[in-house]
Amino acid sequence: MFRKILRQNEAYVFLLILAxxxxxxxxxxxxxxxxxxxxxxxxxxxxxxxxxxxxxxxILGGTDVSFTAIAQVVEYAVVVLIxxxxxxxxxxxxxxxxxxxxxxxxxxxxxxKFRVPIIIVTIATFNIYFxxxxxxxxxxxxxxxxxxxxxxGNILLFPQKSAIGGTYGLSLMPLIWLAxxxxxxxxxxxxMIGRGIFAVGGNEIAAERIGIDTFAIKLFVFGFVGFLAxxxxxxxxxxxxSVVPNIIVGKELEVIAAVVIGGASIFGGRGxxxxxxxxxxxxxxxxxxxxxxxxxxxxxxxxxGAIILIAITVSAYQRLQRxxxxxxxxxxx
Amino acid sequence: MKPLxxxxxxxxLYIILIAIIILMAILNPTRFxxxxxFISMSYQIPIIAFLSFxxxxxxxxxxxxxxxxxxxxxxxxxxxxxxxxxxxxxTYEASVxxxxxxxxxxxxxxxxxGALCGFLIGYLEIPAFLVTLGIGTLLNxxxxxxxxxxxxxxxxxxILDIGNGLLWGIPIPFLIFIVASVLLxxxxxxTVFGISLYLVxxxxxxxxxxxxxxxxxxxxxxMLSSLFAALTSxxxxxxxxxxxxxxxxxxxxxxxxxxFLGGVDPFGGFGKTGxxxxxxxxxxxxxxxxxxxxxxxYLTQAMWGLIILxxxxxxxxxxxxxxxxxxxxxxxxxxxxxxxxxxxSLL
Numbered sequence: 001m002f003r004k005i006l007r008q009n010e011a012y013v014f015l016l017i018l019a020x021x022x023x024x025x026x027x028x029x030x031x032x033x034x035x036x037x038x039x040x041x042x043x044x045x046x047x048x049x050x051x052x053x054x055x056x057x058x059i060l061g062g063t064d065v066s067f068t069a070i071a072q073v074v075e076y077a078v079v080v081l082i083x084x085x086x087x088x089x090x091x092x093x094x095x096x097x098x099x100x101x102x103x104x105x106x107x108x109x110x111x112x113k114f115r116v117p118i119i120i121v122t123i124a125t126f127n128i129y130f131x132x133x134x135x136x137x138x139x140x141x142x143x144x145x146x147x148x149x150x151x152x153g154n155i156l157l158f159p160q161k162s163a164i165g166g167t168y169g170l171s172l173m174p175l176i177w178l179a180x181x182x183x184x185x186x187x188x189x190x191x192m193i194g195r196g197i198f199a200v201g202g203n204e205i206a207a208e209r210i211g212i213d214t215f216a217i218k219l220f221v222f223g224f225v226g227f228l229a230x231x232x233x234x235x236x237x238x239x240x241x242s243v244v245p246n247i248i249v250g251k252e253l254e255v256i257a258a259v260v261i262g263g264a265s266i267f268g269g270r271g272x273x274x275x276x277x278x279x280x281x282x283x284x285x286x287x288x289x290x291x292x293x294x295x296x297x298x299x300x301x302x303x304x305g306a307i308i309l310i311a312i313t314v315s316a317y318q319r320l321q322r323x324x325x326x327x328x329x330x331x332x333x
Numbered sequence: 334m335k336p337l338x339x340x341x342x343x344x345x346l347y348i349i350l351i352a353i354i355i356l357m358a359i360l361n362p363t364r365f366x367x368x369x370x371f372i373s374m375s376y377q378i379p380i381i382a383f384l385s386f387x388x389x390x391x392x393x394x395x396x397x398x399x400x401x402x403x404x405x406x407x408x409x410x411x412x413x414x415x416x417x418x419x420x421x422x423x424t425y426e427a428s429v430x431x432x433x434x435x436x437x438x439x440x441x442x443x444x445x446x447g448a449l450c451g452f453l454i455g456y457l458e459i460p461a462f463l464v465t466l467g468i469g470t471l472l473n474x475x476x477x478x479x480x481x482x483x484x485x486x487x488x489x490x491x492i493l494d495i496g497n498g499l500l501w502g503i504p505i506p507f508l509i510f511i512v513a514s515v516l517l518x519x520x521x522x523x524t525v526f527g528i529s530l531y532l533v534x535x536x537x538x539x540x541x542x543x544x545x546x547x548x549x550x551x552x553x554x555x556m557l558s559s560l561f562a563a564l565t566s567x568x569x570x571x572x573x574x575x576x577x578x579x580x581x582x583x584x585x586x587x588x589x590x591x592x593f594l595g596g597v598d599p600f601g602g603f604g605k606t607g608x609x610x611x612x613x614x615x616x617x618x619x620x621x622x623x624x625x626x627x628x629x630x631y632l633t634q635a636m637w638g639l640i641i642l643x644x645x646x647x648x649x650x651x652x653x654x655x656x657x658x659x660x661x662x663x664x665x666x667x668x669x670x671x672x673x674x675x676x677x678s679l680l
Contacts, residue, residue: 114646114648120590120599123590124590124637124645127637128635131636132631132635134634266463267460296481302478305471308466308467309464309471312463313453316457316459317457319458320457
């Protein structure tokens with residue numbers, strides 16, 4: 001039992017998170033405070049929401065890089081729509097979901113119909129979505145976003161007064177992240193669609209032969225990625241309370257790295273929601289820990305890169321060891 | 334015979350190229366067909382070309398080099414740090430010999446990064462995507478830590494000339510580009526190493542059984558890929574007269590896009606230097622065209638994406654027409670001679 005747990009990637013990430021939190025907590029006890037934990041969870045909510053979509057595409061056997069562009073376009077479009085036509089936060093989420101799904105479905109359609117690698121199509125659509133956003137908006141920032149986004153971002157559960165006079169508490173954003181994780185888990189583990197995604201990622205031809213509609217599966221996955229990216233866009237604007245048209249774009253490799261650290265295979269067919277959550281949590285804690293330990297945030301990329309390298313080297317070493325023990329051939333004469 | 338085959342294998346690229354030139358001729362003939370315009374294009378082509386060559390080399394075995402941008406910036410940063418160590422703070426006055434020493438140190442740094450990537454891919458059998466993602470992130474962090482996020486500027490005339498100088502009236506970076514393309518083409522098609530790259534890309538197991546040391550191929554492959562990162566860095570230092578941790582970050586995806594446009598198979602085994610050169614010229618023509626028409630520079634990005642989708646679309650339509658023709662031919666044969674054909678020929 002114990003051995004089986006240790007063989008999973010999640011176990012290592014979990015141990016790493018545990019060790020890291022002990023080290024950071026010993027150096028700076030405020031790490032474990034309610035204020036700090038809710039703070040870093042909130043700031044990583046957007047990445048957390050997008051990571052669920054990235055996991056789905058990785059299980060399908062490819063890499064999507066266009067989701068940040070979708071989130072960026074949706075963020076801008078929804079804020080403009082609300083400024084023009086008004087509406088509450090539910091309207092905003094609804095618009096974001098629809099727009100995100102449409103942009104995602106375009107990806108899925110092209111990928112399936114033209115039979116080309118996911119990464120190529122999504123690089124092309126990334127350039128189109130992001131380029132057109134800049135062409136249409138001329139790259140203008142929006143600082144006076146509608147008040148209701150700010151109100152939504154400022155809602156706090158369990159509000160408390162902090163020592164210096166401000167209030168803190170659990171923002172709604174990590175809860176949306178949690179909802180995305182639960183939704184992803186249900187789809188992957190409890191529905192036929194989820195089985196189909198794993199099947200297509202494992203072996204697309206075999207999946208087609210046993211009667212899985214691979215086109216529908218792909219459309220669903222990319223629609224879902226777009227949906228999550230749209231939601232993430234609204235979450236982002238509620239957190240930063242302004243729209244900068246190039247701030248989400250460029251985070252795609254960080255999100256992919258978090259999901260890969262969480263144990264998803266880049267060859268498809270393998271990956272878990274729990275691992276993805278741990279991967280993003282690790283990144284969030286690292287970023288926060290550097291600040292608490294008064295280490296310059298310049299070191300963030302270095303530590304992340306080092307963790308990726310150590311993780312892939314260890315698992316490669318284990319695989320090679322296992323392969324070595326497996327090929328012992330006994331010859332009897 | 335040979336030029337004709339080259340034309341045929343890159344037919345769709347030539348069609349796109351001619352279409353763009355005709356479009357430019359109609360929209361803006363007075364400014365497009367000027368010597369000044371072509372000179373300015375020849376300054377811009379090398380950077381994107383070297384990065385794309387670097388990506389293409391990784392793609393030949395089905396890999397990818399996500400570390401190429403951070404290797405480029407790392408080379409530049411190491412170069413200026415060496416320059417400082419040799420000739421003090423006044424790096425812009427450094428002598429030719431110290432410039433050459435600094436460039437070689439940067440060059441060696443880039444090659445060692447490539448060797449490390451190749452080692453992890455070849456000996457530990459880790460997918461290239463993960464290795465270069467890790468190395469790239471780490472190196473980007475190292476770049477930020479070294480420079481503290483600032484721009485470091487002040488290069489001596491010798492290095493500035495690599496990016497801006499003229500030789501026999503031709504921009505030096507463009508000359509480097511021509512020489513590098515010819516050498517790369519020679520290396521890939523005429524040497525054992527080049528052929529083994531394609532073999533490993535088509536079928537790594539078969540390549541191993543035909544006595545190719547695929548591990549050493551991987552190491553040399555990623556060193557070659559990093560070599561082009563170093564070349565990019567040299568030209569960029571000359572043109573921008575500075576280094577920074579996040580220069581050219583958006584070019585990572587563009588270099589992958591250029592490879593695909595140039596007919597490189599992302600799963601490995603296929604891809605030629607000639608196709609890459611054409612694809613890079615197309616991308617540059619679009620960018621220049623957008624600039625000359627005084628349109629939003631971001632339109633370039635959108636147009637690049639659209640060209641890829643168009644290419645995918647035409648490839649798809651062409652292959653489905655071919656498939657239909659083949660099927661109907663088989664069916665015809667089956668009708669006229671039912672006993673001789675079996676169902677296997679349908680598949």
